[in-house]
Amino acid sequence: MDTRRLQLLLALSRLGSMRAVAEAHHLTTSTVSQQIAALAKDAGVDLVEPAGRRVRLTPAGRRLSDHAVTILAAVDAARLDLDPVAEPAGTLRVGGFATGIRVSLLPILADFAVSHPRVDAIISEYEPVEAFRLLVDDDLDLALVYDYNLAPASPNPALDTVALWSTPWGLGVRTDATAGDTADLRNYADAAWIVNSRNTADEDAVRTLAALTGFTPRIAHQIDSLDLVEDLILAGYGVGLLPVNRPARHGVSVLRLAEPAVVMTAYAATRRGRESWAPLRLLLDGLRPSSDEQRDWPRPPC
Structure with missing residues (x-):
């Protein structure tokens, strides 16, 4: 052919x-x-x-x-x-969650524009469930996805994942409604809870935390944007999980969680066997953390 x-x-x-x-x-x-x-x-x-x-x-x-x-x-x-000096070329279809795109992908593509000008990218924002499905259907070449230790993802066996970085999450509350920097979840058993609108992972983590504490959370709001989650917290509409290492806006405190901790891990996911394609291999090499790199919430956060 x-x-x-x-x-x-x-x-x-x-x-x-x-x-x-x-x-x-x-x-x-x-x-x-x-x-x-x-x-x-x-x-x-x-x-x-x-x-x-x-x-x-x-x-x-x-x-x-x-x-x-x-x-x-x-x-x-x-x-x-x-011909080792031949220039890789092609268009990469990349999808993923906003923070992964902003802090992990865009800096690499900026370098590619100089070092590999014939490698281009089409970028779309998706939550992990959406991105996994698109990868399996061959509508994406690479997905930036995440899961929580209390709600691990189960990607299709046709996919490979590489861990990129991890960060602890805590409980976002109004600053004037708390004392100390560690959450006692028993104090929030009657609170309204805010979870993600397009992915169930953080809701699963919330339900697991609540079950271990002895209550059933009242899931009231489903919000995709972390900024909008903070808006609802400030307005007194509820509490929700937020990254500990992400600077919160004035009036919102992110309380650390006692055991079990909640840790989010970001991954690069591809279809098995596709990583040999030169543009994708280059991108994966750029995304992979070196052995001595600290795997935590990248800067600048979303």
């Missing part, structure tokens, strides 16, 4: 239209269509089917695009082995 045609099929799986592929590869839409048709003839199966005024990959087309990633990565690895 012609690797150029495989590249176009892979681009179609990612970009969603012949026109977008044509624009990305500086070709005409007709040329892209002809190349995909030629690839279908080589493969002996239909690779695309009509979808309204556009086309979409058939199940066979999706399977071949999945193989194309491995094939093209192997070709790229061979090219780099024969």
Whole structure:
């Protein structure tokens, strides 16, 4: 099979239209269509089917695009082995939670703009459950995700994860409603609790903490933004988990939790076997902490 045609099929799986592929590869839409048709003839199966005024990959087309990633990565690895100075190139589809993108990803991409100008990225914000699903469906190349020690994630076996950094979380309360710097959860048994709106991990951690303390939490609010969680705490609408090492705004205190502690860990997740693709390998190498690095809440926080 012609690797150029495989590249176009892979681009179609990612970009969603012949026109977008044509624009990305500086070709005409007709040329892209002809190349995909030629690839279908080589493969002996239909690779695309009509979808309204556009086309979409058939199940066979999706399977071949999945193989194309491995094939093209192997070709790229061979090219780099024969020509170590060859410049990696490609577009990375990265999704993840806001803090992971802001403090772990963006500085690396800023360096890439100088050191690897032919590596580009498309970035989207997702919570872990969403990101894991998109990775499995091959709609992302890399996901920045997180879990809590009291609510560990269970990624699909087709995925690999690498721990990046960890940070303790505490209980966010109004400063005028507390004394000391350690939370006694029994004092908040009747409080309204604020949890994440798009991920259940922190709610699971809250319920576990409460069960160990002897009460059932009243989950009242579901909020995605940490800033908005602080707004609700300041307005007296409840309490919720917040990072201990993230500076809180005036009027909000983050109390440390006694045993069991709540620790959030951030991960880079990829589909198994994909890390050999040069742009993705470079990004993973940049994200991985060195053995002597402190794995804690990065600066600046969200």
